[in-house]
Amino acid sequence: MNEEQLAKWKEQRRKRRNSLNHDDLLSGIIKGDLQALSSGITLLESNRKSDQEEAQKLVNSCLKHSGKSIRVGVTGVPGVGKSTFIEAFGKLVVAKGYKIAVLAVDPSSEKSGGSILGDKTRMNDLSVLENAFIRPSAAGKSLGGVARKTRESIILCEAAGFDFILIETVGVGQSETMVKSMVDFFMLLMLAGAGDELQGIKRGIMEMADALIVTKADGDNLIKARRAKKEYENAIHLFPANENGWIPKTLVASALEQYNIEKTFDTIESFVNHTRINGSFGRNRKQQDKYWLHETITDTLMSNFYSSERLVNEIAVVEKEVIEGRISSFEGAEKLMKIYNHE
Amino acid sequence: MNEEQLAKWKEQRRKRRNSLNHDDLLSGIIKGDLQALSSGITLLESNRKSDQEEAQKLVNSCLKHSGKSIRVGVTGVPGVGKSTFIEAFGKLVVAKGYKIAVLAVDPSSEKSGGSILGDKTRMNDLSVLENAFIRPSAAGKSLGGVARKTRESIILCEAAGFDFILIETVGVGQSETMVKSMVDFFMLLMLAGAGDELQGIKRGIMEMADALIVTKADGDNLIKARRAKKEYENAIHLFPANENGWIPKTLVASALEQYNIEKTFDTIESFVNHTRINGSFGRNRKQQDKYWLHETITDTLMSNFYSSERLVNEIAVVEKEVIEGRISSFEGAEKLMKIYNHE
Structure with a gap:
């Protein structure tokens, strides 16, 4: 890609991003417009903080439909x-x-x-x-x-x-x-x-x-x-x-x-x-909603733990101690929890 | 149980507790004494803080055997x-x-x-x-x-x-x-x-x-x-x-x-x-040790979350909102995480 092409591509991307605003997307999606649906999903997939907030608004608006x-x-x-x-x-x-x-x-x-x-x-x-x-x-x-x-x-x-x-x-x-x-x-x-x-x-x-x-x-x-x-x-x-x-x-x-x-x-x-x-159709859906609520909580708790700065090196050390039978799995877990919680 | 019996029973229990000390239990267990083994397991099952500490010492000492x-x-x-x-x-x-x-x-x-x-x-x-x-x-x-x-x-x-x-x-x-x-x-x-x-x-x-x-x-x-x-x-x-x-x-x-x-x-x-x-026998055991290390961490993180004072009433409220389709599972989870983390 040369500089001219790069500039053109960035411009396109900027335009596209600007078009990803909540109200336009929502009305497009509800009308069944596939381009709007596609852009909406792209918004969901974005890792930018501002996109994510916009995406959450969009999901919540779509929820009742x-x-x-x-x-x-x-x-x-x-x-x-x-x-x-x-x-x-x-x-x-x-x-x-x-x-x-x-x-x-x-x-x-x-x-x-x-x-x-x-x-x-x-x-x-x-x-x-x-x-x-x-x-x-x-x-x-x-x-x-x-x-x-x-x-x-x-x-x-x-x-x-x-x-x-x-x-x-x-x-x-x-x-x-x-x-x-x-x-x-x-x-x-x-x-x-x-x-x-x-x-x-x-x-x-x-x-x-x-x-x-x-x-x-x-x-x-x-x-x-x-x-x-x-x-x-x-x-x-x-x-x-x-x-x-x-x-x-x-x-x-x-x-x-x-x-x-x-x-x-x-x-x-x-x-x-x-x-x-x-009645199991509806029951299953409700169970799934509940399942995903708690699954997301577990996911978040675990990813906070495993990405903790304080544990960067400690996890591997404790894993080794446990595998070699020097401490029990449970003592190992307690050790890591104490470091995580600053005890 | 009358008062006399109760007193006798308490005395027996006290004696029994005192006998549950680390060194005696360990030497008994290693000799294969079933009474010591039985008392050791009773110690593991106790919910008293002091018993639990003693139990951890015992498990760690037994680990190498x-x-x-x-x-x-x-x-x-x-x-x-x-x-x-x-x-x-x-x-x-x-x-x-x-x-x-x-x-x-x-x-x-x-x-x-x-x-x-x-x-x-x-x-x-x-x-x-x-x-x-x-x-x-x-x-x-x-x-x-x-x-x-x-x-x-x-x-x-x-x-x-x-x-x-x-x-x-x-x-x-x-x-x-x-x-x-x-x-x-x-x-x-x-x-x-x-x-x-x-x-x-x-x-x-x-x-x-x-x-x-x-x-x-x-x-x-x-x-x-x-x-x-x-x-x-x-x-x-x-x-x-x-x-x-x-x-x-x-x-x-x-x-x-x-x-x-x-x-x-x-x-x-x-x-x-x-x-x-x-080689899968040993591999499986090591995997199990590792599994239990991480399983215990997950357990602890979750039980800390779900027993949190701040969430006592909130969890049921959010579950209801999710099941009724008013908010998505993911937004519900974020809501609870924010309360938990004082944000």
């Missing part, structure tokens, strides 16, 4: 065909007359430099549709930061009138538990073959799923996929029941052949009916 | 036959020339008034053996408190020369995750029938188990138990692999007919060999 979408989490290891599946699903949802937003959660993107939705071209067909909104991964220094940005993005998307919000994540880390705790319905995409492919899926994720979908069920793969579905179905019966009385569904599906994409939609619909009737 | 046992967690819903199984297993271990201690974790005991090992007579045959030590549930106000007492009891038992330490817990709460994080080997006892009986088992526990044992495999029940074992075996193959390379084993067993109790022992032995050879 939020809550009406169906929030769906989608996870699965790389290679399972998540974006192809989401694109097929999204197109169906749009064809039915609904609006769909796709947000991605990828806490690893900071490190790896990659982002699961970074390659926007992956969902070309969906992204050009008027009633679809695709937003690449929110980056953040911590899982807590990513969670916050995602939760707040959901509120903005809902205020913009989206009926379905899909939260996509990779099935390899802590991020599924996080996504599970901010959605109504959680889908796990799986590959047939049930062997090595599963290695990447974290233990416990299968038990969190409301639907388990064996993907790429087309051509030669269909028989294998059906067999895998049957096995998962048997396994699910061994799991303890969900509190909401929902029995997780297993499906085979093919995005390529549009096979069972509609059935996936129907499954979500019948889940929503089931949980709305027995 | 600890670490040599095999720590085994046992869980399963009420009715699965935990104590019968543990008794049969314990007697076998003693017959092989080893020493076994059985500790119970029951964080619910405070509320329910009941304790899973409160009824000591349940393990009559085992408890009379010289090389067996049975300790009823540690009570505590919080899961963190119970965890600490149990971890420290393990250290004392190891200093007293026990080869096997069994930690028993009920499969219905957060306590399994806690027990899993303080043992080398984790066993889940299950009933045949695989239906309603599982309702009580928390989701995710099956995936934590290193061995899954279908109990009461005797008489008419044997065929049903074998079928259940087969089903669990199939389910386990669908789970992601353990980091330590161990494939969880499934067994049927009968304490009544002494069937496969020895095989349970062999399974633990082969697990220990497997993980010692690939």
